[in-house]
Amino acid sequence: MIRVLLADDERLIRQAIAMLLGLEADIEVVAQVGRGDLVAPAVREHEPDVLVLDVEMPGMDGLSVAESMPGRAMLILTSFGRPGYLRRALAAGVRGFVPKDASAEELARAIRKVHAGGRYLDPEMAAAAMTAGDNPLTERERDALALAAKGASVAQIAASLHLTEGTVRNYLSNAISKLGAGNRITAIRAAQDMGWI
Amino acid sequence: MIRVLLADDERLIRQAIAMLLGLEADIEVVAQVGRGDLVAPAVREHEPDVLVLDVEMPGMDGLSVAESMPGRAMLILTSFGRPGYLRRALAAGVRGFVPKDASAEELARAIRKVHAGGRYLDPEMAAAAMTAGDNPLTERERDALALAAKGASVAQIAASLHLTEGTVRNYLSNAISKLGAGNRITAIRAAQDMGWI
DNA sequence: CCTTCCGGATGACATCTGTCATATCGCCGG
DNA sequence: CCGGCGATATGACAGATGTCATCCGGAAGG
Numbered sequence: 001m002i003r004v005l006l007a008d009d010e011r012l013i014r015q016a017i018a019m020l021l022g023l024e025a026d027i028e029v030v031a032q033v034g035r036g037d038l039v040a041p042a043v044r045e046h047e048p049d050v051l052v053l054d055v056e057m058p059g060m061d062g063l064s065v066a067e068s069m070p071g072r073a074m075l076i077l078t079s080f081g082r083p084g085y086l087r088r089a090l091a092a093g094v095r096g097f098v099p100k101d102a103s104a105e106e107l108a109r110a111i112r113k114v115h116a117g118g119r120y121l122d123p124e125m126a127a128a129a130m131t132a133g134d135n136p137l138t139e140r141e142r143d144a145l146a147l148a149a150k151g152a153s154v155a156q157i158a159a160s161l162h163l164t165e166g167t168v169r170n171y172l173s174n175a176i177s178k179l180g181a182g183n184r185i186t187a188i189r190a191a192q193d194m195g196w197i
Numbered sequence: 198m199i200r201v202l203l204a205d206d207e208r209l210i211r212q213a214i215a216m217l218l219g220l221e222a223d224i225e226v227v228a229q230v231g232r233g234d235l236v237a238p239a240v241r242e243h244e245p246d247v248l249v250l251d252v253e254m255p256g257m258d259g260l261s262v263a264e265s266m267p268g269r270a271m272l273i274l275t276s277f278g279r280p281g282y283l284r285r286a287l288a289a290g291v292r293g294f295v296p297k298d299a300s301a302e303e304l305a306r307a308i309r310k311v312h313a314g315g316r317y318l319d320p321e322m323a324a325a326a327m328t329a330g331d332n333p334l335t336e337r338e339r340d341a342l343a344l345a346a347k348g349a350s351v352a353q354i355a356a357s358l359h360l361t362e363g364t365v366r367n368y369l370s371n372a373i374s375k376l377g378a379g380n381r382i383t384a385i386r387a388a389q390d391m392g393w394i
Numbered sequence: 395c396c397t398t399c400c401g402g403a404t405g406a407c408a409t410c411t412g413t414c415a416t417a418t419c420g421c422c423g424g
Numbered sequence: 425c426c427g428g429c430g431a432t433a434t435g436a437c438a439g440a441t442g443t444c445a446t447c448c449g450g451a452a453g454g
Binding site: 009010011012013015016017019020023034077079099100101102103104107148149151153181182183184185186188189 | 206207208209210212213214216217220231274276296297298299300301304345346348350378379380381382383385386
């Protein structure tokens with residue numbers, strides 16, 4: 001029996017997926033949580049074999065959760081096939097990556113594979129991540145763009161990062177150019193679509 | 198037996214919810230579609246009693262679908278409790294509004310209520326929509342902000358709407374002020390959070 | 395009928411943003 | 425050791441953005 005912990009913020013989805021997985025003879029959902037920060041306590045209590053984590057969650061996102069639990073069998077389940085998510089997940093030791101558009105069979109197969117020590121990556125997502133290439137932004141450019149995405153002005157970003165305004169403008173300009181955008185708004189959208197900020 | 202059509206773009210979610218609803222003795226999912234533009238043909242073919250529509254879908258969003266089928270028993274199922282969504286849905290004659298964070302029982306109850314000609318609004322969403330009040334933006338302000346949200350510059354917006362640049366700047370400035378934002382980026386985020394653009 | 399009000403429209407002005415040329419620093423390969 | 429490279433940092437400048445005072449026209453109300 002494969003003991004699974006399921007983390008997703010939407011109760012209906014969580015309940016429903018748990019039900020589907022419960023139909024599989026060899027899979028048992030032993031815990032369900034709706035917030036990222038509740039995963040660690042639940043893991044301690046139930047000692048599941050495999051963690052199925054949604055990326056978008058309050059408290060702590062699924063990728064951060066994965067990064068905080070190295071060595072465990074984990075699988076990311078997400079609505080958004082963002083290349084950056086896949087890279088972060090793999091770097092964190094996650095061995096399974098399944099889109100919510102997958103079928104229940106695909107999810108069950110992925111869980112078995114991950115439990116057995118293997119990998120399961122959705123073919124389309126893997127291809128998209130390959131095509132997209134790596135994150136071209138430097139750390140500072142990402143910092144600046146992430147703050148801009150929250151609506152911060154150049155002055156506010158400069159204050160946050162302890163830089164002069166000119167430098168911040170420069171980072172944003174570089175980011176805009178690297179992302180093939182025309183202004184900061186399209187740059188923010190592009191970076192978010194790729195899962196880079 | 199209540200015959201239900203289920204429209205949601207994520208297969209796993211669709212399958213799983215169909216399974217949950219199938220457990221209810223009086224509910225039967227007679228059709229499932231993954232795109233908004235496939236709802237109309239499926240309705241013609243299966244003649245369901247109640248339509249359960251996700252807002253976020255490719256092809257055609259759930260609210261537009263609802264607007265195109267007046268008089269039918271419909272229920273909106275969404276991840277995002279945006280006040281503007283609720284208003285648009287009610288205006289389109291939708292009688293049920295359920296967040297994906299609801300329980301399966303709540304969804305089933307809502308479907309029965311809507312099928313019987315009643316209404317079911319998630320209490321929290323209804324309260325949020327009340328608190329938020331109505332969309333304060335005029336039509337032109339919305340047009341301009343929606344284009345800005347796609348990354349368009351003032352010049353491009355002006356060309357699209359057949360206005361001078363000054364007028365466009367004015368609309369955006371009004372929108373920023375009405376939304377309590379400090380620049381167009383925060384204004385865009387605020388308007389999107391409320392479901393106003 | 396006249397007034398008031400509000401959305402729509404305009405251009406001038408101050409400020410903010412994006413680009414560019416340039417400089418410094420640490421690191422790697424020759 | 426030295427040159428080259430890329431990340432970081434800076435300020436000047438041009439162009440884009442946000443604010444303001446103002447005007448126009450139709451709807452609501454006296």
